[in-house]
Amino acid sequence: MRAQIGKTLVDLGPAELRARLEGHAHVLIDVGTGDGRFVYRWASANPDTLCIGIDAVGERMREVSHRASRKPARGGRPNALFIVASAQALPEELDGLADTLTINYPWSSLFTALVLPDPEVLAGLRRLVRPGAELVTLLNQSVLDDRPYAERLGLPPLTDERVEAELRPAYLAAGFELRENRLLDGDAPHQTSWGQHLTLGSGRRTRLVTAQAVAAASTPAGASAAASGAAESV
Template sequence: MSTFDQVLGRKVTPLEPALLDAACRQAHSVLIDVGTGQGKFILDAAREEINRLCIGIDAVAENMAASARTARSSPKKGGLPNALFVRAAAERLPGPFAGLADELTVQYPWGSLMRIVSEPALEHLLSLRALCKPEARLSVLLNYSVFEDRPYLERLGMGDIVDPAENPDLITAYAIAGFTVTNRELIHGDPPIRSAWGRHLVRGSARATLMIDAVANPTWQGS
């Protein structure tokens, strides 16, 4: 297994830099979804704008297998040549995706990725910033019910995380990482972005979503 593998369905193969370069040259813009899960959001985004390259990244290839098969089908059968699925850990980013994203999304993350964007973990938040072009848009959606249940959060080994809806240091940490936070708000009801996992978590329930919107600071020089 390489650090960055393209998911083709059940088959997984090392990502070819030439393939990624060619796809980026053909696209008008690039969307990267980190922690993409089943990848259905990427399929929807690719259908909506065929000239946008939509890249879903997740640590578990099996999660993306069905969506990857759909993307690789013939166009007559709903294939989407502008959708790409990659197995990679968030901690290993940016890799070959450095400076590619016009839009970066992290939707209802779990485990280490949830810590990265909610604590936030500066080292890896810097890695997310490195994915972005100047002035790229970042959208983070968090299942806020996790942070409302502190005993549960402690059982996850994340009891040290300060409430990201209230933490005054969160905006500062994002700024140090090269993101200017433009919005931080709690939303009750259906999630604003079509993520299968997000719908499963909050649709038809009283659970809240914490939305963090930011812009990649064009004057950021890295760290």
């Protein structure tokens, strides 16, 4: 898999990943991590956690990844790792690692995959986590409430009722049992660059959806049963 280490894009092999994992009791994976600041902060606050940020665009992670790759005394965070990959093609090396999976303010194809939802992307996300792991997503509700705009993007409304009727069974089929589903009234549980940007815009609404990883009820076409098995065995 491709990792953004400092300002360079490198191939990160299994041995290097194992070395990174060593000594860490927990793994957090943040998909659509953007500039990586959320991962850097989580790594600072939780030295026992290997924090892995994944984004389709490596460029945005360069600055924070550069800081994380320094010596700890100079702001380095050896427990922060940045991977360049899309949610549609997540590296198998990460299968079954995470006990916390976060997706904060996704946009474009990641947002669409979560709100439609897309069974294959959900299955790919499920493969990243251990059974019992927590998924926490923060969704920009305002985009969906602006119906003319959302319709141009092909996005249906996201109401409590639609979450229950359509997202709950689809997430469960992928192996995520929904726990919380509500519009936030006050601070979001995760402070991220994009969250801050949205808060500055007036009247922005955020939906919190959390889930717990359970056994998948079905395997969608295209998702390999072997990969699902690998996730369960870690």
